[in-house]
Amino acid sequence: MKTPAILGGESAFREPLHVGKPNLPEKKTLCNYLDRIFNSRWLTNNGPLVIEFREKLEEFLQVKYCIPICNGTIALELAERALCFEDEVILPSFTFVATPHSLQWQRIRPVFADVGNDDVNVDPASIKTLLSSRTKGIIGVHVYGYPCDYSKINKIASESNVKVLYDAAHAFGCEVDGIPYAQLGDASIFSFHATKFFHSFEGGAIATNDEALAEEVRLMSNFGFAGGVLDQVDYLGINGKMTEISAAMGLAMLDSVEEIREKNRQNFELYKEVFAEIEGANLIEPPSSMTKQNWQYVVARMDENRFGLSRDMTVQALRAENIFARRYFYPGCHRMHPYRELYPSASNILPNTERLSEQVISFPTGQVINEEVISRIADCLCDISDNADQIRHKVE
Ligand SMILES: Cc1ncc(COP(=O)(O)O)c(C=O)c1O
Known part of the structure; x- marks a missing residue:
């Protein structure tokens, strides 16, 4: 267990870790x-x-x-x-x-x-x-x-x-x-x-x-x-x-696509394993009707009550660790220009979209991500959850 970087500890990663770092062919x-x-x-x-x-x-x-x-x-x-x-x-x-x-x-x-x-x-x-x-x-x-x-x-x-x-x-x-x-x-x-x-x-x-x-x-x-x-x-x-x-x-x-798909699948399985141990970080899994996947998005739905911290504060704490997880998608398009001005009351009929966009965090995957990185990301999430009260006091 380490002190989260947002509370003064050392960042988990020296180099920034981004979602969507391009995969490359041979x-x-x-x-x-x-x-x-x-x-x-x-x-x-x-x-x-x-x-x-x-x-x-x-x-x-x-x-x-x-x-x-x-x-x-x-x-x-x-x-x-x-x-x-x-x-x-x-x-x-x-x-x-x-x-x-x-x-x-x-x-x-x-x-x-x-x-x-x-x-x-x-x-x-x-x-x-x-x-x-x-x-x-x-x-x-x-x-x-x-x-x-x-x-x-x-x-x-x-x-x-x-x-x-x-x-x-x-x-x-x-x-x-x-x-x-x-x-x-x-x-x-x-x-x-x-x-x-x-x-x-x-x-x-x-x-x-x-x-x-x-x-x-x-x-x-x-x-x-x-x-x-x-x-x-x-x-x-x-x-x-x-x-x-x-x-x-x-x-x-196209020559590398199956190799990259397999790498994404392995990463997804590893995330699934480590997220199962983190209360309140619920990995969104493909439905059983899918007969072929590309596993390109690793997205968790954060349950604030169980995790201890809001999604936005969690993203902020991850950034301090140099993990640039993304709120993907946030906000719903109805809250973006020009739609928020054109349809100011749209959120009334979009309650599920409102809730979902407040909960999702997308984590990095693809060729550059491996088991060690995933387990360090999971450790950071655990440390952030364990120190949730202190983090909330600090950022509020
Ligand atoms: C759901 C969705 N639709 C459309 C697009 C637009 O694609 P492009 O960036 O190639 O113009 C994107 C791009 O990220 C997307 O995620």
Whole structure:
């Protein structure tokens, strides 16, 4: 037992320990792809590496069409537009702000639904209460890679005659009930941001089994240019293309993805073991319906009464130890600009989101984390809990 750093003890880590430190592929594999870029001088505009990446993604995600995009946010915007989302779209508030921003940016009104009680994902019953004649779409977010209640959400959507988009930014390589996530809705988007377990520096993709939708997205993401012909524009489009360098990183990462998944799984198991001994730090575990996980988020729901300290004070005490655990997601998007001004009373109908966002702490995992680090993090949490009263007096 040591004195917590926030009370004057030495920090547990010399170097800051961050959530989302990027995983890396084999350098040699990436360099081989870089050689191809240098040899071809093809840097962007649907080059050979983007084509190869697209084909490998379709195979990996088990979906008919996958369009690589410059990032997950633009993928959301393009997919929403192709699905004719307008007016109002229902989505959870407990998500990264890119999800509502992608709607608001296109002057579509995001309507925030609550998560289920004791769940991190949107509650279909809450979606139902928000449906109106203005509802033109539903977005489900697979938070931390854990699946939304896709069968209920899809049923609500088809009964209301609206389309469903799944934000699978966290869910690369996951399956539920034996179904790959990319097959769950009318379309799904993925993010390949550097902090994601699988990435392409920056990047994203839109996945769908709908050929016409895929073609529309392809046109939209490249200024509406028809095929390879640069003077024929058949559609209103923007620039959402992925570059060759991103595709190179994505291809190299695909070679390491199973190794990284396994590393994440081992880390998760170790966290599970040590957190079981810490009263009030409840690890959020994947539901039994998940048949494939990526284990990329290690998130605990803190019970203040049992742990002895609020989530925010715990995060502060961890920072003093050089452990930069994150409040992910906090606050709910309904409390962020511009939504808090647009919907000042939204929190009244989002009680579960309010509670969840006050409780979650995300801990570091991935390639750079090992057993020793995890056990030191756990020791810090125990010391913080044991000294909760003193810490509270100090920071209050
Ligand atoms: C749930 C969710 N949706 C969308 C995005 C946006 O993806 P990107 O950062 O690639 O634009 C993120 C990114 O972190 C996310 O977590």
